[in-house]
Amino acid sequence: MSVPCPACGTLNEPHARFCARCGATVITPTGTDPLIGSTLAERYRITKQLGEGGMGTVYLAEQTMGTTVRKVAVKVLKGQATEQARGRFLRECETVVQLNHPNTIRFYDFGALPDGRLFIAMEFVEGRTLTVAISEGPMPVMVVERLVAEMAGSLAEAHRRGIVHRDLKPDNVLLARDDDEEHVRVLDFGIAKQREAETGPEITAAGTIVGTPAYMSPEQLAGREVDARSDLYALGLMTFEMLTGRRPFSGSTPLEWATLHTTKPPPPFDDYPSTRLLPEDKRKAIYKALGKEPDERQESVKRFVEELTGRGQPISSGAMTRPASIAEVTPPRSRSMAGAVLFGAVLMGALAVGGGYWWWTSHQESDHMLLVDAGPEDAGLPDAGPPEPTIAWLQIVAATNAADDPSLALGPPDGRCAVLRPNGKIVLEITTGMPSIGDGTELPELQIYVDAERSGPYRVDVASNRTPESNFINVASDLVGTAPLDVDQVRGTAYRYVRIKNRSTRGNVCLDAVGLYVRP
Numbered sequence: 001m002s003v004p005c006p007a008c009g010t011l012n013e014p015h016a017r018f019c020a021r022c023g024a025t026v027i028t029p030t031g032t033d034p035l036i037g038s039t040l041a042e043r044y045r046i047t048k049q050l051g052e053g054g055m056g057t058v059y060l061a062e063q064t065m066g067t068t069v070r071k072v073a074v075k076v077l078k079g080q081a082t083e084q085a086r087g088r089f090l091r092e093c094e095t096v097v098q099l100n101h102p103n104t105i106r107f108y109d110f111g112a113l114p115d116g117r118l119f120i121a122m123e124f125v126e127g128r129t130l131t132v133a134i135s136e137g138p139m140p141v142m143v144v145e146r147l148v149a150e151m152a153g154s155l156a157e158a159h160r161r162g163i164v165h166r167d168l169k170p171d172n173v174l175l176a177r178d179d180d181e182e183h184v185r186v187l188d189f190g191i192a193k194q195r196e197a198e199t200g201p202e203i204t205a206a207g208t209i210v211g212t213p214a215y216m217s218p219e220q221l222a223g224r225e226v227d228a229r230s231d232l233y234a235l236g237l238m239t240f241e242m243l244t245g246r247r248p249f250s251g252s253t254p255l256e257w258a259t260l261h262t263t264k265p266p267p268p269f270d271d272y273p274s275t276r277l278l279p280e281d282k283r284k285a286i287y288k289a290l291g292k293e294p295d296e297r298q299e300s301v302k303r304f305v306e307e308l309t310g311r312g313q314p315i316s317s318g319a320m321t322r323p324a325s326i327a328e329v330t331p332p333r334s335r336s337m338a339g340a341v342l343f344g345a346v347l348m349g350a351l352a353v354g355g356g357y358w359w360w361t362s363h364q365e366s367d368h369m370l371l372v373d374a375g376p377e378d379a380g381l382p383d384a385g386p387p388e389p390t391i392a393w394l395q396i397v398a399a400t401n402a403a404d405d406p407s408l409a410l411g412p413p414d415g416r417c418a419v420l421r422p423n424g425k426i427v428l429e430i431t432t433g434m435p436s437i438g439d440g441t442e443l444p445e446l447q448i449y450v451d452a453e454r455s456g457p458y459r460v461d462v463a464s465n466r467t468p469e470s471n472f473i474n475v476a477s478d479l480v481g482t483a484p485l486d487v488d489q490v491r492g493t494a495y496r497y498v499r500i501k502n503r504s505t506r507g508n509v510c511l512d513a514v515g516l517y518v519r520p
Contacts, residue, residue, distance in 0.1 A: 033049060033057075035057075035059065035076065036048060036049065036059070040061065040074060040076075040113065040119060041109070041111055041113075041119070041121075043063055043064075043109075044061040044062070044063055044072055044074050044109075044121055045061055045062045045063075045064075046059045046060075046061050046074065047059070047060050047061060047062060048060050050073065055075075055077060055078065055188075056075050056076050056077040056078050057075070057076050057078075058073055058074070058075045059073070059074045059075075059076065060072075060073060060074075060124065061073070061074045061121070063121075071124040072108060072121050072122070072123070072124055073121070073122050073123065073124040074119055074120070074121050074122075075119065075120045075122070076113070076117055076118075076119045077117060077118045077119065077120075078117070079117070080115065080116030080117060081112065081116055081117070081118050086112055086116075086118065089110075089118050090110065090111075093107065093110040093120065095161060095162075095163060096158075096163065096189045097110065098161065099154075099157055099158055099161070099163070099189065100157075101153055101154045101156075101157040101158075102153075103150045103151065103153050103154040103183065103184045103185060103186060104154040104157065104158070104185065104186050104189075105122050105123050105125065105174070105185050105186065105187050105188075106122060106123040107120060107121070107122050107123075107189075108121045108122055108123065109121035123185075125174055125176045125185050126176065127174045127175050127176035127177060127182070127185070128174070128175050129170060129171055129172075129173065129174060129175070130147075130170035130171075130173035130174075130175060130184075130238070130242075131170040131171050131453065131454075133170075133175055133182075133242075134170055134241055134242060134245060135454050135508070137245050137274075138242070138243060138244055138245040138272070138274035138275070139242045139243065139245075141243065141278070141282070144239060144242045144243055145305075145308060145309045146181075147175075147182075147184055147242070148235065148238075148239050148242075148304075148305060148308060149305050149309065150183060150184035151168075151173060151184050151186060151235060151238075151301075152235065152301035152302060152304065152305045154184065154185075154186040155168070155186070155228070155231050155235070155301045156300070156301055156302055158189065159228040159231070159300070159301070163189065164226055164227060164228055164230060164231055165186070165189055165231050165234075166220070166226060166230065166231070167188060167212055167215075168186075168215060168231050168234040168235060168238070169212050169214070169215040169234065169238070170238060170241070171212075172186065172187045172188045173185070173186055173187065173238075174186075174187055213251065213254050213257035213258070214237075214247060214249075214251070214257060215234045215237055215238070216230075216234070216257070216261065217229075217230040217233035217234065217261070217294075218233075218261050218262045218292050218293075219293075219294060221257070221258045221261055221262065222258075222262070227294065228300065228301070229294040229297050229298075229299075230294070231301065232289055232297050232298060232300070232301050232304055233289065233290060233291075233297065235289065235301060235304065236286055236288075236289030236290045236297075236304070237290065239286050239289070239308070240266060240286055240290070243269075243272075243274060243275050243278065243286075244269070244272040244274055244275055245272070245274065246272065246415055246416055247415055248266035248267060248290070248415075249261065249264060249266070249415065250413060250414060250415025250451075250512070252413075252449070261292075262292065263292075266286075266287065266290050269283055281307070281310060282308055284307070285298075285304060285307035285308040286308065288304075288307070289304050392430075392515060392516050393410065393411050393412060393513060393514070393515050394428035394429060394430055394498060394514045394515065394516060395410065395428060395429050396409065396410060396426060396427070396428055396429075397427045397428060397429045397497065398426075398427040399418075399424075399425070399426045399427070400423075400424050400425050400426075401424075402420065402421040402422065402423055402424030402425070402502075403418055403419070403420050403421070403424045403425065403426050404418065404419040404420075404421065404424075405417075405418050405419065406418045406426055408511075408512075409426060409428075409511045409512065409513060409514060410513075411513065412513055412515075413449040413512045413513040414512070414513075415451075415512065416512070417450070417451050417454075417510035417511055417512045418510075418511045418512075419508050419509070419510055419511075420458070420500070420501070420502040420508060420509040420510075420511060421502065421508055422502055422507075422508075423501070423502060424501070424502050424509075425499055425500060425501035425502070426499070426500050426511065427497060427498070427499045428497070428498045428499075428500075428514050429496060429497055429498075430496050430497070430498070430516055446460070446462075446498065446514070446515070446516060446517075447513075447514070447515045447516075447517065448460065448500070448511075448513075448514050448515075449511075449512040449513045449514075450509060450510055450511055450512060451510035451512060454507075454508060454510045455507070455508065455509045455510050456502065456503070456507035456508070456509060457503045458500055458501060458502055458503055458509045458511075459500070459501045459503050460498065460499070460500055461498070461499040461501070462497065462498050462499075463496065463497040463499070464496060464497075465496065465497075498514060500514065
């Protein structure tokens, strides 16, 4: 059921957070979710919705236990499960429910609802996600080491039991405050898979890839068998991101993520002010964890922590040395011909999408899931078609004080963003006489890259002229959601200036790049 905007009356999608027309916060009417107020499995009374993602919806529930009431988080998976999927799900939960590491969210219960949907009841812990913590900027080395060690402890217990998480990412790491420190609680082993082969049907259909593209290992993207070292790769990505405030790679499609994870080495730490003094031992430990092949990484998450922190058996003395170049510390595998072979396998797998792929995006939980169905063996490349237009990157004219690091919006997208805080804006200029391919046509004109996971809605205004006081003579304007790629949201016969303004009252807009399509 569509939800009307309280400000302008525009009908929006049922789970929209912001109005597609004016940007106002959309309030979902109370009682629209039939589960709220009901009792699941005769013991969990649902009180409110906490979030929704690609896999399912998370609710806060109350469980009466004698004279006390315990708060419980209940995740209800989307879609009705077949008997085979239900059997596999129950077997996996029977294993995951045994995890009792202090840095792992405890599973309390699991089962199926009368309508066929599956649910998991788990420990409810108040806190913020690691995604939110990273959005505040690079974290101190000592804090990163402690959080990584806690995540590794949770993973190590699961790995000993033959469980691979397969979807480790900042959204699945909760930071709960205990006294003066925040401590890790790893979430969502819900798509975890036991390493050992076992009889019985699989929940995940053969020929599909399950996970979050930004944090998937090369072997996972290629559809190969994964083990604990795949989780280690994701942990290495998160370590890099916590220290620098940026992901080592930045993609916008499943195929682009596959290309980056498979062939591109991570950038040097000297590119980031927060890590220019990072000791070489720590750099090597992280780059080793990001090896393109599992055998190039540490043998375990425990060993990675030892090398990162210098405890246990450090890989060197840990003394400060000359900052190493990317060629010196990047695993040799990423520079070998074998990398091209692995990329070829990923490319062919991603292109053979006879069944198509789905990439779900949740604005609340950022729970991105990728499913690439195996297509026919003779699936080929599409025709090249007409020549692609080229793209020219705009230059900044002005930025308000509410824009942090505006220069990071210049040039092609690189994952490094200018941050527009509430009411912040950036004005960019198109070179005079540049032949836009969309002038006076229905063809796309603008391409805007934002970090969708860290951005709210923003308004794009285009103008043919501006006064010295920065007043715009608008040609057109439009409110844009949080899509990382915005093509032709604004059409005009001719314009020279582009203004991007954050319309969120609380969140930021992370602007990576702005370009204009031009004739080849």
